[in-house]
Amino acid sequence: MTAENAETQRPTVRDDLQSMVGYHSPQVDVSVRLNTNESPFAPPAAFANDVADAVRSLDWHRYPDRGATDLRQRLAGIFGLDATQVFAANGSNEVLQTLLLTYAGPNRTVATFEPTYALHRHIATVVGSRVVSGERDEHFAIQPAAATSLIAQESPIVTFLCSPNNPSGVLESQELVLEVLDAVRSVNGLLVVDEAYAEFSPWSAVELVNEDTPLVVTRTYSKTWSMAAARLGYMLGPSWVVERLEAVVLPYHLDAITQAAGLAALDHVDEMNERVGLIIAERERISGALDALAVERWPSSSNFVLFRPLDRSGQGVWEELLARDILVRNCATWPGLDDCLRVTIGTPEENEAFLVALKEILSP
Numbered sequence: 001m002t003a004e005n006a007e008t009q010r011p012t013v014r015d016d017l018q019s020m021v022g023y024h025s026p027q028v029d030v031s032v033r034l035n036t037n038e039s040p041f042a043p044p045a046a047f048a049n050d051v052a053d054a055v056r057s058l059d060w061h062r063y064p065d066r067g068a069t070d071l072r073q074r075l076a077g078i079f080g081l082d083a084t085q086v087f088a089a090n091g092s093n094e095v096l097q098t099l100l101l102t103y104a105g106p107n108r109t110v111a112t113f114e115p116t117y118a119l120h121r122h123i124a125t126v127v128g129s130r131v132v133s134g135e136r137d138e139h140f141a142i143q144p145a146a147a148t149s150l151i152a153q154e155s156p157i158v159t160f161l162c163s164p165n166n167p168s169g170v171l172e173s174q175e176l177v178l179e180v181l182d183a184v185r186s187v188n189g190l191l192v193v194d195e196a197y198a199e200f201s202p203w204s205a206v207e208l209v210n211e212d213t214p215l216v217v218t219r220t221y222s223k224t225w226s227m228a229a230a231r232l233g234y235m236l237g238p239s240w241v242v243e244r245l246e247a248v249v250l251p252y253h254l255d256a257i258t259q260a261a262g263l264a265a266l267d268h269v270d271e272m273n274e275r276v277g278l279i280i281a282e283r284e285r286i287s288g289a290l291d292a293l294a295v296e297r298w299p300s301s302s303n304f305v306l307f308r309p310l311d312r313s314g315q316g317v318w319e320e321l322l323a324r325d326i327l328v329r330n331c332a333t334w335p336g337l338d339d340c341l342r343v344t345i346g347t348p349e350e351n352e353a354f355l356v357a358l359k360e361i362l363s364p
C-alpha cells in the first residue's frame with residue numbers, strides 16, 4: 001500500500017470540523033510575558049501548603065465527591081446563593097462546553113457579539129451549533145437595539161455576553177445586560193455572561209442571578225486566583241440549569257485535587273483581594289501612561305489593556321516589543337481588531353519594562 005493510499009483510508013473527522021484549527025495562545029520564551037492574562041503573582045505560600053496538606057490526606061483509592069459539595073457550598077456562601085445554584089468544572093471553558101452540550105448542539109443557534117472571546121464561537125461550533133454574530137461599535141460597545149433585533153430574528157438558544165469583554169476590556173452595563181436579558185427571555189433562550197475578569201471590575205451580573213431568570217454567570221480561578229495551572233471554573237445560575245448540566249457532564253469530571261485546591265484558595269481571599277487591588281492600580285497607571293503615547297486605547301475593567309498604535313502597524317510594534325524580550329498578545333490580524341495589541345497587567349517591574357520599551361519604539 002502506498003503512503004497516499006494509507007492516508008485516504010484514514011477515518012475522516014466530522015464534515016463540519018474538517019477545517020477547524022485548535023484554539024491556542026502562541027508562547028515565546030521571553031523574560032516579560034504579558035500575553036495570556038494570567039496573574040503575574042503566584043498564590044500565597046500558605047495556599048500551596050494547605051493544598052499539599054489536603055492532597056496528603058486524600059482518599060486516593062476513591063472517586064472524588066461527584067457533586068463537589070464542599071466547594072459549591074463555600075462558593076454559594078460567598079455570593080449569597082444556594083449550593084444548588086453553583087456548578088463547578090475544569091476551568092470555565094468546561095463550564096461553557098457543558099452549557100453548550102446541554103442547551104445548544106446541532107440544529108440550534110448560539111449568538112455572540114464580536115470581537116469577543118474566541119472560545120464561545122469555537123465550542124459552539126464543536127458541538128455542531130450554528131453561530132450568529134452581532135457586531136460591536138468602534139468603542140467595542142454593543143448597541144442595544146442591534147442586539148435585541150438579532151436575538152428576536154435568530155432566536156438563539158444561548159446568547160453570550162463577555163463582561164468585561166476579552167479582548168477589549170470593556171464592561172457591559174447593567175442596562176445593556178437587562179435589555180439583552182429581556183430579548184433572550186422572549187425567545188425562551190439562556191443568557192450566559194462570561195465574567196472571567198469580574199473581580200477586576202466595578203459591577204457584576206451575579207446580582208441578577210435567581211431562580212426565575214434565564215441567566216447564568218461564569219467565573220474562573222485562572223485569572224484572579226492565580227490558579228491557571230489548576231483548571232477550575234464555576235457557574236452561578238438557577239438550580240434548574242445546574243441540574244441539567246450535572247446530567248450531561250462526565251461523572252467525576254472534577255478531580256479531588258482540583259476540588260481541594262479550590263477550597264484552599266477560599267481561605268486566602270484577603271491576599272487575593274490585595275493582589276487584585278495592586279493589578280487594578282497598575283492597570284490605571286498603564287492606561288494613563290498609554291494616553292501620553294501615540295496610541296488609541298480602550299477603557300479596561302479587567303487585568304489587561306487593549307491599544308492600537310496610531311501611526312504604526314500593530315504587527316510591527318509587536319515585533320519590536322518581542323525584540324526587547326517583551327511578549328504581548330498580537331490581535332493585529334483578528335477580525336475587527338486591526339492593528340490592536342493587548343497587554344496583560346504584570347508586576348510593577350514588568351509593566352515598567354513594557355512602558356519604557358513601547359515609549360522607545362513609538363518615539364519618532
Ligand SMILES: *Cc1c(COP(=O)(O)O)cnc(C)c1O
Nearest residue numbers: 091092093117166196220222233
Ligand atoms: C481566560 C478566560 C476564560 C478562562 O478560562 P478557564 O478555562 O477558566 O481558564 C474564560 N473566559 C474568558 C473570556 C477568558 O478570557
